[in-house]
Amino acid sequence: MADSSATGAVIEPTAWPASAPQQKKRLSLRFILPKEDPWAIAMVVLVGLLSLFILTIPIIVLVLSFRDGRPIDPTSTYSFMHYASVFTDPVAYRALLNTVTFSLVTLVVAFVFGLPAAWLAERTNLPAKPLLYTLMTLGILLPGFATAMGWLFMMHPRIGLVNVFLTRVVGFSEAPFNIATIIGMGWVQGLSLAPIAFIMTAAVLKAIDPALEESAQMSGAHFFNVIRKVTLRLAWPGILASGIYIVTIGFASFDVPAIIGMSNRIFTFSTYLLTQLAPHDDLPHYGKAAALSTVVMAVSGLLALWYGRLQSQAHRYQVVTGKGYRPRIIALRKYTWLAWTFLGAYFVLSKFLPLIIVIWASSLPYFQLPSEAAFKAMSWANFLNIPWDMMLLGLRNTSILMALVPTLTLACALAFSWVVLRSKVPGRLAFDFVAFLPHAIPNIVFGVGVLLLTLFLLRNVIPFYGTLWILLFVFIIGRISYATRMTNSTLIQVHRELEEAATMSGVGTGTIVRRVLLPILAPTMIYAWIWMALLTFRELTLAVILTTKDNLTLPVVVWSMWQSGDYGAASAITLILICLMVPLTAFYWWAVRKTGIETT
């Protein structure tokens, strides 16, 4: 308190206590959400409701996994029955073990191709780097089921091109390759996930201060020792994080094990889950599926915790500052051809070969080696015989989803980011944790949760099951983690005073979002929109679990053709699907160029 005897000061004497007022801060609702601000209220309500749903779904899975008997039956009680059936059923138990092996093989293959490619792109004078980045990002877009089909056609023990060629023409006594194994499936999955290892590691390599490598070299260390002892060590937390991410994806991956493994009765978690939800010869085992999902939820939860710890420890490596350094570039000189041969081999194996084979398969009545007879048999028959009613329904549904899912997801994500980063809602950071949950828990578990929710709890309230809306809802939840990461990271970069200046200009939250935030965030939003549209277009996993004959999507049409053994039609539809993606992919490529987002 100012000394009131001070004559130079004009401070009015006061009876206020001189000590600090000890009251707790009174945050009245009118300050947090003024009633004149309907947009702010709407965003908080939306985020609250969505969070509630996201939290409810795993809880439903958890609770139903302990209910014996029919989930909704009032006479059923709680027990470990379903867990017992998971761990005593040799097929289920085997499927879980397979999943672990499959994920690890996937990781190894993804790293073998992804890490050297990242190093070449960030740390050498490799020519045509933009091409490498373009191929890597676009490579993610070739649907997993398309590459899986290609590889199955190549290396199936009985019909695979390579095997047939080696036994009939070269004279091997039996087929030397079998893709329909866990190792084989891991190989295919790893090839398709290598771009993720590439993009995540390239970002880490970019952030390492080259002075650290240079000082190691100045102290006399050999080239390979610098890479081993300095570069790899510094990049290690980032590499490990990308590894955990890839294992998490592999754990719940569906496309490859479904196309290659299921018909050969080799199951991983997600394909086995499908057999429990939609068995051919029995009633669905919802309880067992819930128990299986809970086990996977626990495993992926632990992985996510580990990932989170790694991220929070990353600041210990103060050298990786995220500042834009000019990296130390190593001249490849005479090894340039070797580098591009390696990268070329990757693209041929992961994209080009499978695609060619699928085209080949789509033109033949049944799959065979190239021969004079085969060329004569080539026709458009598979395309003409596509069940067009199914196809058009799938196309319609997929188009609706592709337009709505990215739009609504981004709208929700922006609301999440605004509530977390800008609003004054107490406990707002919890919402960010909720938005991250669908990333930590495999999407397929959310699919199972929503299935159970709509089938048993909402069945008579909202007839949600079998509609397109259920897919829309689950797809939004499945993408919300990615979308909120994007909106968070851009909103953080927008100076808060830009919004405060608008507030002082006399406008409410709605105008701020529409006139200030959205235009500034537009480049990122467009980029994220197209990316999510592409992922929605090719999404098979979630659709398979929730689909019925009325709400099927294009990838599900491929899947049902494949399951009924009509490989030619499945290949033909896959090709149409890929062709439909081309314009959107070109648009995506243009957006990346234009906005300069992405690592390039």
Add this chain to the structure above:
Amino acid sequence: MIEVEHLSLTYHSAKQTHLAVNDVSFTVQKGQFYTLLGPSGCGKTTTLRCVAGLERPDLGEIRVDGAAVSSSDKDIWIPPNRRSIGMVFQSYAIWPHMSVFENVAFPLRYGVKKTPSSEIKPRVMKALEMVQLDHLADRAAPHLSGGQQQRLALARAFVMEPKVLLLDEPLSNLDAKLREEMRIELRHLVKSMGMTTIFVTHEQIEALTLSDVIAVMKDGKIAQEGSPLDIYQKPANAFVADFIGKSNLVPGTVTTNPSANGMVRVDCAWGSLACAAPSGATSGAIMVAIRPEHLELTPSGTPDENVLQGTIETTAFVGNMTDCIVKVGQHSFKVQLHPDRTPAVGSQVSLYIAARHCLAMREDA
């Protein structure tokens, strides 16, 4: 007119609570240029943001032109967008996706008080003319220089013709030369509009040149409020004396009652000084503040009062003067001398201080 009464705000974080504003009261008269001055973390910006409505005070009342916009007692809260207050931010907060014109038109187009569309153009152009940006109306806002962005932010704040203008360190992002120019322009603009203004800064020179009234803040409280001349010449306490300009601060004890012209005698470590006590510190333990420019070299022995004997310890030539450290007993004095009359390091010197420049004051506000 802005009236702030008993304003308090505490920040709560997981680890600690921080009393950012502690029972602050002040009044800004209509048309007055009022400055909140203080080091970073003193609560000046928080106080300003409370007036704006961007922060919610825990306690106290804020009135603009007599009407409460925030009151803890009466439970009144007007959201910031309905207070009709213009504000210029430290970062200028120019919207990068709009043209210069659109930035200024924004409050008219979308603000609470809607302006008829026919009036928008003339009003925007008038505001831009005032800050001499009318010729750049169509330019994209990010293509402006720092000084132009600053003027654009001012035009955007003026255009609504608000009752009150708040300026949050608007000059701190400009380079030194531009800052000096804008200082003069800013006061001229604000005064010509007759706008009631609160200005926040940590630069004493900005506060001294721009303000009608300065409130020096420390630790969430106002340490002294007064005209720039008062604040400089009659600091009320040791903190203000040292923060506004530099001061040598020496502890001492008052030994006499004030004389007819308000002088007291103060005992310090090395002897007795005749001091003025404008802030009323006329008894007990006090601090004596002496500005470096008020210490004069004198030939040994004349006059006999308020003369310090010391040794030149360091000198640093800074152009128009020499900054010296003179050791007097245990105490190091900052002294400013004319470059032509600076003795060599190690010389014995006598320094005289006029009694009216020896200010006795309390240590704390």
